[in-house]
Amino acid sequence: MSNPLQLEVERLLALGRTPEALAAGEAMASDWARQGQPLRALALCRVLLQLEPAHTRTPQLLADLYARPDAPAKGAPPAAAATLPRVPLFSQLGREPFMALLGALELRTFKAGQNLITEGEPGRSMFALADGQVDVVRLLEGGERRTLASMGEGEFFGEIALVSESPRLASVVATRHTVALELIRTRLERIALRYPAVGETVRTFYRERLLANVLRSNPVFTTLPPEQRQALARCFELRLVDAGTVIIEQGQKGDGLYLLLQGQCTPVLRHPDGKQSAFSSLREGDVFGEISLLLGQPASATVRAETPCHLLRLGRDAFEQNLASQPRVRAALMRLGTERLLHISKLLSGRAALEGDLRV
Known part of the structure; x- marks a missing residue:
């Protein structure tokens, strides 16, 4: 069944560049924008720009209502616009970048x-x-x-x-x-x-969305209340690494807690005799680096990227500030670290590896 947006898009495109089409589309886009349906308004605005590339009234209205509040245009609508929902990514931008980004949409x-x-x-x-x-x-x-x-x-x-x-x-x-x-x-x-602010805004948007998914689903972080997860998200640093990159080196002091967002890493244990044992691969959502942080010991294994990887790193100082005082998070990390240390101990003693997906 057709919906109002689909019908309006089809009707305006069928009418072509006529005063009737532009006036009707502009009125509908304005109504949707003021009713808190910004994406419908943005979509209809794109139709208006197809019909009349020089059209500016609707893009300006959307920017006035939904761009970053601290950068209003002269004569912009009153503060009531602050009650409207924020549009992810777009509402972090000032008025001019907002309109530029709107113009790039397809x-x-x-x-x-x-x-x-x-x-x-x-x-x-x-x-x-x-x-x-x-x-x-x-x-x-x-x-x-x-x-x-x-x-x-x-x-x-x-x-x-x-x-x-x-x-x-x-x-x-x-x-x-x-x-x-x-x-x-x-x-x-x-x-x-x-x-240039657009590039930084996009990177922040990307990092926070991916991290929010990981923090929401990873058992280590599910005990944190939503507002604390949001605060924690701002402390993580995004890192993109190539295949073959060593992220953590066995024997070196760990520099942070890592979350694997995308890609695959392999932890490898180097034995005193020079032989190596590979652990189960780390995949999306996995945490590593916790042993060195919690126990103050050198890294217990080397972790190498097997594919290009997207990682989030929480530095040692930020870890101490945000997580070390959280009993449930600390307990979950300690359980994870203890499992991994037990597995390492068995490998070093020559005993069979534990069953299951035990990771370093």
Whole structure:
């Protein structure tokens, strides 16, 4: 069944560049923007810009309502706009960068069953759903396809592609007619050259979204209240490393706690006789580096990137400030570290490795 946004988009495009089409679209976009439906308004604004590239009233209105509050335009709407929902990424920008980013968006429509993103393909863009619904689907070992989540209006996804050409980790499939806004990395890079703050805003957006997912799902951090997880997210530093990079060196003092966002790492134990034993691979969401931080000891194993990896690092000082005083988090890290030390002890003594997925 058609929805209001789909119908309005189709009607305006069918009318073409006429005063009636522009006036109707402008009024509808204004209504949606003021009612707290910014992505629908942004999508309709893109249609207006297709019909009339020089159109400025709707982009200016959206910027006045949804751009960063500390950078209002002269004569902008009153502070009531502060009660409107914030738009991820966009509402962190001042008025001019906001309008530049809006101009870089591409309006896309998808039929039910059509892929917005295909697993394994190089990522080139991020999407925001203005209307419709999609499923996130991943291909498991053995060929099974599993639906991981469903998303609807207002959701953002694919942000990894804004900072990396890494292959897509899952497919995103429309389950009904869907209208989406696509932000392509190369267009974003051109805007960032003109407005350097855009690049930093995107990196912060990317880091916080990925970290929020990890902190929400990783058992080490689930005991933290949401506001503390948000505060902790600001302390992590994003690192992109190439395959073959040594992240932690056995015998050296650990410099922080690491979260693996994307990619695969292998911990390797070097025996006194020079032989090496590899542990189970570390994958998305895994934590490492906790033994050195908690016990003040040199790193118990070397951790090397097997593929290009996206990591988040919490430095020693930030760890002490944010986590060392959290009894439940500290206990979870101690359990994890004790498991790993026990496994190392058995390897060094020549005994068989423990069953299961025990990691260093």
